[in-house]
Amino acid sequence: MSSDLERALSKLRFDDQVLGYSLMTKMGRPFVSFAFPDDLFPRVKDSINLYKTDLRLMTIDTDKGLVVLSPVDEYWILTVLYVPELQLGLAIAKTKNVLRLLEGIELPPPPDDFEESSESNLQVLETIAIKAASTSAEEAAMSPSVEAPAESTPVETTEKSPDDFLIQSDTIPKRGPNYSGALVLDSDLYNQMKSEHRNFGFDVLMLVDDKSDVAQLADSMFQPTERVTELLKWAASKEIVEVPIAEQVASESGVAKATVAKKGKFVKCPKFIGDQGKVTGDDWTVLGLCNGGQTSETIAEKIGVLHSVVIKTLAKYRKDIKMIGKTL
Numbered sequence: 001m002s003s004d005l006e007r008a009l010s011k012l013r014f015d016d017q018v019l020g021y022s023l024m025t026k027m028g029r030p031f032v033s034f035a036f037p038d039d040l041f042p043r044v045k046d047s048i049n050l051y052k053t054d055l056r057l058m059t060i061d062t063d064k065g066l067v068v069l070s071p072v073d074e075y076w077i078l079t080v081l082y083v084p085e086l087q088l089g090l091a092i093a094k095t096k097n098v099l100r101l102l103e104g105i106e107l108p109p110p111p112d113d114f115e116e117s118s119e120s121n122l123q124v125l126e127t128i129a130i131k132a133a134s135t136s137a138e139e140a141a142m143s144p145s146v147e148a149p150a151e152s153t154p155v156e157t158t159e160k161s162p163d164d165f166l167i168q169s170d171t172i173p174k175r176g177p178n179y180s181g182a183l184v185l186d187s188d189l190y191n192q193m194k195s196e197h198r199n200f201g202f203d204v205l206m207l208v209d210d211k212s213d214v215a216q217l218a219d220s221m222f223q224p225t226e227r228v229t230e231l232l233k234w235a236a237s238k239e240i241v242e243v244p245i246a247e248q249v250a251s252e253s254g255v256a257k258a259t260v261a262k263k264g265k266f267v268k269c270p271k272f273i274g275d276q277g278k279v280t281g282d283d284w285t286v287l288g289l290c291n292g293g294q295t296s297e298t299i300a301e302k303i304g305v306l307h308s309v310v311i312k313t314l315a316k317y318r319k320d321i322k323m324i325g326k327t328l
Contacts, residue, residue: 274320
């Protein structure tokens with residue numbers, strides 16, 4: 001049990017957008033923690049006590065970053081601190097993904113007394129669970145046997161090429177039959193996605209809600225539409241998402257080929273609409289070029305910095321940035 005819990009929590013530990021996390025009791029007392037600031041615990045505890053009768057997933061803005069907390073079960077609450085520049089929707093989506101991993105783990109209630117919060121308390125939970133399991137086994141031995149249900153048939157995947165799919169800026173990707181499996185830690189699809197697209201693949205899929213189009217996904221992540229499109233085409237080839245298939249027409253040789261009408265390249269260009277006087281440091285080097293007429297990649301090339309530096313600056317001033325759609 002502790003190994004399963006540790007594996008689920010490692011999703012947060014190795015996420016570079018997570019500053020710390022804690023598994024807390026319903027009374028607001030931290031039990032398992034990893035780098036979660038001690039001075040934030042009183043504020044989190046106050047929020048838990050305020051809404052303890054009807055606590056749902058909630059967020060708290062702090063000077064250290066965004067805190068997301070949500071009940072795991074009747075005994076435990078997961079609390080995660082994210083970097084300040086992370087989008088609210090993405091922080092919630094990341095937390096929900098860990099909650100899905102925790103759903104399959106039966107956590108025992110916290111002990112009446114325990115030492116100061118630390119990751120070693122995972123072993124305490126395991127000891128409690130083992131005792132509970134032993135008691136359950138003894139009770140089961142005295143009960144009539146029940147035939148185990150048949151295993152479910154895994155979803156079959158019909159492999160396609162990413163080039164078989166037609167995705168435009170207004171395309172709304174839908175969650176496919178393998179969507180959940182791709183977000184399960186250590187699954188084959190997850191490992192393949194991690195290998196080919198790093199954390200970007202997970203972050204994009206977490207925002208797929210059957211409502212947002214490609215342009216909106218790209219805007220929310222301050223990423224080029226092309227990069228999001230490339231990821232979604234790969235995901236569609238694995239039936240993780242569902243998007244339109246390029247129209248099939250017969251060629252002169254009688255072989256069906258995917259054809260897509262040649263169109264201009266659709267891009268999103270940042271435009272700074274805020275007060276220059278509130279811009280600090282060297283940020284104006286980036287923001288001064290955000291005139292709505294050039295992409296973030298072009299800006300990075302002009303000033304000779306990594307694209308990630310431009311993206312970080314845009315995220316810092318996201319309330320003063322308007323994304324302008326253009327066809328080049």
